[in-house]
Amino acid sequence: MKIRVDxxxxxxxxxxxxxxLINQSDxxxxxxxxxxxxxxxxxxxxxxxxxxxxxxxxPDVLEIIRNLKNSGHQVILVGFLSTNTLLNETLDSGLDGYxxxxxxxxNLMMALHEVSQNKKYFCSSIAEVxxxxxxxxxxxxxxxxxxxxxxxxxxxxxxxxxxxxxxxxHISESTVRTHRKNIMRKIGAxxxxxxxxxxxxxxxxxxDKSDPCISGQ
Numbered sequence: 001m002k003i004r005v006d007x008x009x010x011x012x013x014x015x016x017x018x019x020x021l022i023n024q025s026d027x028x029x030x031x032x033x034x035x036x037x038x039x040x041x042x043x044x045x046x047x048x049x050x051x052x053x054x055x056x057x058x059p060d061v062l063e064i065i066r067n068l069k070n071s072g073h074q075v076i077l078v079g080f081l082s083t084n085t086l087l088n089e090t091l092d093s094g095l096d097g098y099x100x101x102x103x104x105x106x107n108l109m110m111a112l113h114e115v116s117q118n119k120k121y122f123c124s125s126i127a128e129v130x131x132x133x134x135x136x137x138x139x140x141x142x143x144x145x146x147x148x149x150x151x152x153x154x155x156x157x158x159x160x161x162x163x164x165x166x167x168x169x170h171i172s173e174s175t176v177r178t179h180r181k182n183i184m185r186k187i188g189a190x191x192x193x194x195x196x197x198x199x200x201x202x203x204x205x206x207x208d209k210s211d212p213c214i215s216g217q
Contacts, residue, residue: 001027002026002027002028002029003027003028003029003049003112003116004028004029004030004031004048004049005022005028005029005030005031005048005049005050005051005112006030006031006032006033006034006044006048006049006050006051007019007022007030007032007033007034007050007051007052007053008034008035008036008041008042008050008051008052008053008064009033009034009035009036009052009053010035010036010053010054010055011053011055012035014053014078014101015033015035015053016033018030018051018053018078018108019033021105021108022051022108022112025105025109025112028109028112031048036052036064038060041064041067041068044071044073047071047072047073047074048073048074049073049074049076049112049115049116050068050073050074050075050076051076051078051108051112052064052065052068052075052076052077052078053078053079054077054078054079055079055080056079056080056081057079057086057087057090058086059086061077061086061090062086062089062090062093065077065090065093065094065095066093069093069094069095074096074115074116074118075094075095075096075097076096076097076098076099076111076112076115076121077090077095077097077098077099078099078100078101078108079098079100079101080100080101080102081100081123081125081126087126088193091122091126091192091193091196092191092192092193094192096115096120096121097111097114097115097120097121097122098121098122098123098126099111099121099123100123100125103123107123118158118159119158120157120158120159120196122196122200144186145183145186145187148169148179149179149182149183149186151169152165152169152176152179152180152183153183153195153198153199154199155168155169156180156183156195157195157196157199162176162177162180183195
């Protein structure tokens with residue numbers, strides 16, 4: 001069964017190239033390809049897996065991602081990395097993946113596979129930014145997570161709901177919420193971005209350090 005993908009692009013050549021690459025790879029099939037002009041995005045009839053091609057992050061890109069996520073879409077960015085404060089806000093908006101334009105077709109396909117399974121996928125350059133921020137914000141002497149808390153953390157960074165986690169570990173939803181509260185207290189996290197930062201630091205998102213991109217387990 002084909003997994004349908006929609007493409008949003010800022011640059012026509014990249015839009016055409018992404019369509020060609022994705023259509024060459026099972027089980028994905030590009031359904032629509034839309035140009036994106038400043039402040040406007042197409043209307044979708046239902047939530048979809050969207051590959052959004054950009055040059056660099058900017059406020060307009062961030063606003064588009066927020067609107068797409070609020071509408072229930074899964075979003076993978078394809079672009080260059082510019083070090084700025086918008087990276088934090090973009091990741092915190094619920095972005096599902098970020099593939100650098102310097103990556104290979106294999107990385108793009110891996111991102112599509114991971115995100116289509118409700119996982120995360122970020123290139124290592126972005127993970128490095130997260131790691132640097134984490135080490136600059138972590139409190140010295142913080143408590144280590146227990147084995148159960150690490151398993152709960154893995155479930156949280158996969159964006160599983162408290163109900164799904166409770167069913168997996170055969171515990172109540174209130175116990176899940178207690179675990180989450182304790183995890184965030186121990187690692188000094190205030191939001192999803194902070195959880196991802198910790199997960200990157202601990203290697204929970206990394207399969208192979210030689211791989212130019214990383215993904216959620």
